[in-house]
Amino acid sequence: MSKYKATIGMEVHVELKTKSKMFCDSKNDSELAKEPNVNICPVCTGQPGMLPVPNRQAIEFVQMAGLALNCELNLNSKFDRKNYFYPDIPKGYQISQYDQPLCGKGYLDIFTTHNSQLITKKIGITRIHLEEDTGKLVHVGPSASSGQSATLIDFNRAGVPLMELVTEPDIESGAEARIFCQKLQQICRYLGISDADMEKGQMRCEVNISLYKKGEDRLSGTKVEVKNINSFKFVEKAIDYEIERQTEALEKREKISQETRGFDSTKSVTVSQRKKESAHDYRYFPEPDIPPLKFTQDYIEDLKRKLPELPAQKIRRFEEEYKLPSADVEVLVLEKDLAEYFEEVASEIKEKIQAKEILAVEEKVLKLAANYVISELRKHLIEKREEIKNIKITPENYAELVGIVADGKINSSAAQTILKEMYQTGGDPSQIIETKGLAQMSDEGELEKAVAEVLEKNEKSVADYKAGKQNALQFLMGQVMSATKGKANPQIVIKLLKSRLD
Numbered sequence: 001m002s003k004y005k006a007t008i009g010m011e012v013h014v015e016l017k018t019k020s021k022m023f024c025d026s027k028n029d030s031e032l033a034k035e036p037n038v039n040i041c042p043v044c045t046g047q048p049g050m051l052p053v054p055n056r057q058a059i060e061f062v063q064m065a066g067l068a069l070n071c072e073l074n075l076n077s078k079f080d081r082k083n084y085f086y087p088d089i090p091k092g093y094q095i096s097q098y099d100q101p102l103c104g105k106g107y108l109d110i111f112t113t114h115n116s117q118l119i120t121k122k123i124g125i126t127r128i129h130l131e132e133d134t135g136k137l138v139h140v141g142p143s144a145s146s147g148q149s150a151t152l153i154d155f156n157r158a159g160v161p162l163m164e165l166v167t168e169p170d171i172e173s174g175a176e177a178r179i180f181c182q183k184l185q186q187i188c189r190y191l192g193i194s195d196a197d198m199e200k201g202q203m204r205c206e207v208n209i210s211l212y213k214k215g216e217d218r219l220s221g222t223k224v225e226v227k228n229i230n231s232f233k234f235v236e237k238a239i240d241y242e243i244e245r246q247t248e249a250l251e252k253r254e255k256i257s258q259e260t261r262g263f264d265s266t267k268s269v270t271v272s273q274r275k276k277e278s279a280h281d282y283r284y285f286p287e288p289d290i291p292p293l294k295f296t297q298d299y300i301e302d303l304k305r306k307l308p309e310l311p312a313q314k315i316r317r318f319e320e321e322y323k324l325p326s327a328d329v330e331v332l333v334l335e336k337d338l339a340e341y342f343e344e345v346a347s348e349i350k351e352k353i354q355a356k357e358i359l360a361v362e363e364k365v366l367k368l369a370a371n372y373v374i375s376e377l378r379k380h381l382i383e384k385r386e387e388i389k390n391i392k393i394t395p396e397n398y399a400e401l402v403g404i405v406a407d408g409k410i411n412s413s414a415a416q417t418i419l420k421e422m423y424q425t426g427g428d429p430s431q432i433i434e435t436k437g438l439a440q441m442s443d444e445g446e447l448e449k450a451v452a453e454v455l456e457k458n459e460k461s462v463a464d465y466k467a468g469k470q471n472a473l474q475f476l477m478g479q480v481m482s483a484t485k486g487k488a489n490p491q492i493v494i495k496l497l498k499s500r501l502d
């Protein structure tokens with residue numbers, strides 16, 4: 001067991017889903033733009049004399065994120081110039097925030113494992129501020145004519161509103177960092193401020209890692225920053241590798257350098273890039289072209305009223321209202337659209353029970369509905385790479401199918417066949433049952449005949465059962481199901497078999 005422990009803090013950048021860019025009216029759709037340098041203007045390309053105008057919606061989005069993450073919203077804020085030269089920064093500086101961000105201290109609770117126990121851990125948030133994104137460098141290989149390589153610049157992304165969240169150094173493992181990022185993405189999507197898709201660059205993570213000996217100050221280690229992480233899996237892998245690398249170095253009494261490293265996802269290693277900059281290297285000073293921002297408490301209260309139901313609140317409500325297990329609720333609430341679809345289904349189920357269209361107990365039907373969403377429906381969505389909001393099955397038809405299963409009119413095998421047909425065509429479950437002849441046989445008179453025939457043809461299995469071999473009963477059950485082409489009601493078949501055999 002290692003004598004070192006990790007101290008980890010994160011910086012997470014999230015591109016905001018506004019219609020226009022942060023300081024101009026150019027379109028904010030760098031991901032959808034088919035050509036480079038089409039969503040640009042004199043402001044976002046840094047032409048002389050152009051003045052920035054802050055995007056009000058972007059400011060509101062960051063403040064809503066702050067409220068959702070239990071942050072203190074500052075009534076006084078301002079923008080600053082962060083000075084550094086790089087080809088994708090057209091102005092030679094980035095408009096960001098330094099000492100007066102929009103959001104101050106906050107926290108996000110995550111579930112993690114400690115000593116094999118699931119616990120709630122509070123990850124502190126230092127600040128959330130707003131800035132503009134940079135352009136995008138495109139590296140091209142040697143051309144056929146000159147044989148020269150080149151780096152091109154696409155400014156479609158330059159000036160896109162970018163939220164930056166900085167955590168306290170409360171994270172202790174790669175797994176905790178991954179869970180934190182996943183929870184943050186979920187909240188961004190519930191708020192509707194960003195899709196936060198890491199593979200598309202809409203959410204980018206940087207981690208700061210240092211190690212310390214147990215019993216020493218947790219901030220005594222040398223901090224190493226890791227950049228270029230573009231998936232939750234790689235966040236965890238990069239941290240785990242860096243902890244291992246630093247541990248080996250310290251064991252050999254080597255000095256850890258304060259530096260910036262990149263993550264090589266093909267080799268699952270971090271590689272040195274440059275020495276770490278300090279804040280004074282950027283020569284921050286207040287942005288002279290944008291007046292300070294002042295907010296009232298009434299404005300903050302109005303923002304609070306705009307907040308939607310967040311994942312943690314929805315989880316509590318689903319558990320109380322639908323009496324579902326925590327594990328099921330966690331999956332249902334993972335995506336906002338999935339949770340909303342289930343809610344519509346639940347509403348239809350309740351109406352059908354009141355109208356006596358479904359006879360089963362409500363709690364049983366809701367549990368069945370959740371099971372089919374989590375297992376069968378999500379299986380089809382994943383296979384087809386589709387989203388629940390585009391599904392052909394209406395909540396009413398889904399509720400009808402679940403009610404038919406709960407009332408024992410079809411068995412689970414038939415239900416899966418019907419659900420697949422509904423997924424492909426959007427058809428009505430009752431019509432599919434009738435067309436395919438999938439209605440379950442529950443008439444005891446009919447089933448008695450099938451059971452008698454099976455017992456007559458399988459004398460050895462009958463003898464085996466009477467000799468105490470329980471597997472023989474399952475074999476006989478399978479024979480009845482085969483004889484009835486899977487339509488027999490399993491509970492009735494078992495009852496009839498036992499009544500004849502025992």
